[in-house]
Amino acid sequence: MSVASLVGLEVETNATVIKSFADFTTDVTSNIGIFMMTPKFLHRFIIPYLQQVEWHRQVMRDHVLPVVRKRKEKMRQAEEKGVPHGLDPNFLQGLIEYKKPNGDHYTDEEVAQSILLVAFASVHTTSVNLSFCLYWLLARPDLREKLEKEMQEALGDGPITNEGLKQMVFLEQFIREVLRQGVDKLANAKAVLADVYTFANGYQVPKGRRVQSSNRQLNIGSNSARSTVDEMDPSLSGTKLATNPSREFVTFGLGRHLCPGRFFAVHEIKMTLITILRRYDISTESGKKPVPGRYLAGTVSLNCEDPLVFRKKK
Numbered sequence: 669m670s671v672a673s674l675v676g677l678e679v680e681t682n683a684t685v686i687k688s689f690a691d692f693t694t695d696v697t698s699n700i701g702i703f704m705m706t707p708k709f710l711h712r713f714i715i716p717y718l719q720q721v722e723w724h725r726q727v728m729r730d731h732v733l734p735v736v737r738k739r740k741e742k743m744r745q746a747e748e749k750g751v752p753h754g755l756d757p758n759f760l761q762g763l764i765e766y767k768k769p770n771g772d773h774y775t776d777e778e779v780a781q782s783i784l785l786v787a788f789a790s791v792h793t794t795s796v797n798l799s800f801c802l803y804w805l806l807a808r809p810d811l812r813e814k815l816e817k818e819m820q821e822a823l824g825d826g827p828i829t830n831e832g833l834k835q836m837v838f839l840e841q842f843i844r845e846v847l848r849q850g851v852d853k854l855a856n857a858k859a860v861l862a863d864v865y866t867f868a869n870g871y872q873v874p875k876g877r878r879v880q881s882s883n884r885q886l887n888i889g890s891n892s893a894r895s896t897v898d899e900m901d902p903s904l905s906g907t908k909l910a911t912n913p914s915r916e917f918v919t920f921g922l923g924r925h926l927c928p929g930r931f932f933a934v935h936e937i938k939m940t941l942i943t944i945l946r947r948y949d950i951s952t953e954s955g956k957k958p959v960p961g962r963y964l965a966g967t968v969s970l971n972c973e974d975p976l977v978f979r980k981k982k
């Protein structure tokens with residue numbers, strides 16, 4: 669879904685590009701522990717042995733760069749004829765057309781490589797939260813029943829439409845609560861760039877220091893709050909949207925660098941969740957009710973380790 673929407677229909681079924689999108693974040697982050705234990709000056713020597721970043725870059729060169737060149741040629745021809753180019757206004761197209769403050773455009777290679785940045789930001793985040801949704805529905809059959817009832821009432825057996833989605837208040841509430849619940853306890857690190865940063869309460873942090881925000885506490889309160897599966901209550905979201913940030917919903921960040929992909933992410937989760945529930949019977953491999961979330965090192969939110977089994981409905 670991400671490849672087709674963000675890069676374009678030219679590569680929507682390209683298995684190599686899809687694999688690169690799917691694996692990029694894990695390939696980049698899986699060696700964080702090794703980097704943390706190795707002195708910084710050695711990093712450039714070990715990088716080629718640890719990450720497959722070069723493979724991903726090559727995939728972009730082989731498969732996305734030709735798309736960029738083809739589109740630019742089409743744009744050039746359209747400009748010559750004085751007609752609109754008619755290309756889809758997706759993320760790749762935005763990068764191609766983007767004018768830097770000095771009037772320059774990104775080079776073809778820069779455009780192709782930038783796609784990896786959005787793969788990093790968009791795929792893992794969305795799929796982890798989608799999986800949280802699935803584990804919650806398995807852990808709480810009452811929520812699943814409510815969601816399936818709403819699906820039937822709003823969409824019947826027809827296609828997923830915007831009108832139908834708008835009627836699905838419970839789905840919106842459920843996703844918002846899953847997103848609130850699923851944050852890392854500490855995240856959204858920001859580095860101090862000024863000589864010193866002074867918080868409103870007078871607390872000062874020196875240049876270069878990183879500050880994390882206690883996301884779970886902001887979203888939900890103390891870490892002991894809502895720690896049991898039964899405490900999950902979608903109705904707490906009321907009429908609030910899963911895309912609207914607030915002081916008690918910082919999963920997409922807040923302020924200047926607030927996630928611009930949140931509308932896409934929430935829409936993607938909705939569409940995928942409905943499609944999966946319609947087409948598959950899902951269960952855990954162990955047959956047990958899952959515990960939806962767990963924490964790595966007490967802070968990083970991870971999904972349940974019990975694999976999911978999808979059986980096509982007849």
Ligand code: HEM
Pocket residue numbers: 674786789790791793794797856918919920921922923924925926927928929930932933934
């Ligand atoms: C459920 C899925 C997602 C979550 C939880 C999420 C979360 C976040 C968070 C916490 C930030 C940092 C905000 C800050 O520093 O204040 C961020 C930034 C960003 N996200 Fe997302 N994101 C998701 C999906 C996506 C998608 C689908 C895209 C692209 C299509 C995307 C693109 C970005 C970009 C480009 C930034 C950097 C914004 C900036 O620095 O100005 N994200 N996201």
